[in-house]
Amino acid sequence: MTKLWGGRFQKSAEAWVDEFGASIGFDQQLVMEDIEGSKAHVTMLGIQGILPQADVALILDGLQQLQVKAEAGELAFSVANEDIHLNLEKMLIDLIGPVGGKLHTGRSRNDQVATDMHLFLKKRVGEVIGLIENFQKTLLKQAEQHVETIAPGYTHLQRAQPISFAHHLMAYFWMLERDKQRYMESLKRIDISPLGAGAMAGTTFPIDRLKSAELLGFGDVYANSMDAVSDRDFIVEFLSNSSLLMAHLSRFAEEIIIWSTDEFKFIELDDAFSTGSSIMPQKKNPDMAELIRGKSGRVYGNLMGLLTVLKGTPLTYNKDMQEDKEGMFDTVHTVLGALKIFEGMVATMTVNTERLHSAVHSDFSNATELADYLAAKGMPFREAHEVTGKLVFTCIQRGIYLLDLPLTDMQEESTLIEVDIYDVLAPEAAVRRRNSLGGTGFEQVRIQLEKAQAALA
Secondary structure (H helix, E strand, O other): OOOOOOOOOOOOOOHHHHHHHOOHHHHHHHHHHHHHHHHHHHHHHHHOOOOOHHHHHHHHHHHHHHHHHHHOOOOOOOHHHOOHHHHHHHHHHHHHOHHHHHHHOOOOHHHHHHHHHHHHHHHHHHHHHHHHHHHHHHHHHHHHHOOOOEEEEEEOOEEEEEEEHHHHHHHHHHHHHHHHHHHHHHHHHHOEEOOOOOOOOOOOOOOOHHHHHHHHOOOEEOOOHHHHHHOOHHHHHHHHHHHHHHHHHHHHHHHHHHHOOOOOOOEEOOHHHOEOOOOOOOOOEOHHHHHHHHHHHHHHHHHHHHHHHHOOOOOOOOHHHHHHOHHHHHHHHHHHHHHHHHHHHHHHOEEOHHHHHHHHOOOOOOHHHHHHHHHHOOOOHHHHHHHHHHHHHHHHHHOOOHHHOOHHHHHHHOOOOOOOHHHHHOHHHHHHHOOOOOOOOHHHHHHHHHHHHHHHO
16 A cells, blocks of 8 residues: 555555554544544635635535544544554545545644644543542532541551541542642643644645634644644643542552451442452452552553653654653543542442541540640640650550540649540540641531632632
8 A cells, every 4th residue: 555655665664564653553542633633724724725615625524524433433444554644634535535635735744643632631631620520529528427527547557646537538639639730730731732833844835823723722822833743741741640640549549448448447338349259258359449559550650651752852753752642541541530430439438437436435546635735734745745655555554545544543644634634535525626727626627628619619
């Protein structure tokens, strides 16, 4: 088969070489964007008088037919035609005749593919933002039900201080809010049109880049044609933002996994987001959470892969840059899937409030309350810390907790301790009293929920 670019070549590559160099196996995912870009380009050519309106109408009709077939999954792509651009151009020529070859007037595959990817990411980032907001709403709904559910808070995965379970959930809400803001900010750099930059130097035809950008819904155009065809920053930024999102999801997934163990039993996942064992009938595995935790690695890998591809590539376009797409497609697929799964997993999980209540009444997470109590009575905090530590050690030796320790035993360490200490040490009181801005106190958590509602609005 003669290549659409093969005029100066006297010899064809062998089939296996064509297959190695072809990108149609993956860039066919850009089919709708490629047709959309072609429609805008040929419309602009007509407006500018570069092509006769009769040719424009014929090409637009052919592109529309190809779009209908694409939507129905009826297009058959060929490795011999290398990529999505040449495949569609060949189909168009076969459909409407030689006039289809006029479509490529004033453009190159270099600005064409860049335009496709800008269009693709602009749509997909919008979808990601929508799914993040759905997940935030689910977190907010769960949090509203558990403002006064007390849970152990951890540092170093050791019991630290009692907290509102809603406060813990809302920490992820705010992580997601920052993720959403990063994606929204990145749209400024995605929403730029490279179309009309040509191979790298622009074109001699009197094209109107602003018009084609307007037709495609872009907010701006690249000011430099060389930058337009070589820029992949917007993809790197998407992969970077997605890596951080997946880091947050992975952290949450780890907690979901821990909370659902028999050792913790803080939550139970819905059957729809769990799996069993082929040999152990009793098992209920948090496989979806584990898979999301694992998939963070492939997203990180996609980021490092593209950075490595771009490293040292001279201006402007190089074949290396064909490797910019698969990681982008994979990351889009991974992030969209992970957000959908996680939202459903959190929406349907059951919080074991009795187990959480039992946990905070069977630990030393209220020890800081005793130290603060003594400090409030004038004892230097370091001394209060030591006194409390000694009382904790006494309890450990006896197999009891601070609330079980007789007042007389406490007063042997400090006469500042009075009977009101038992009210102070109650986990509910410990949480309620932490009313500093952004703290876990119930009043502060409710203020935080109001701020979250405003953020979503």
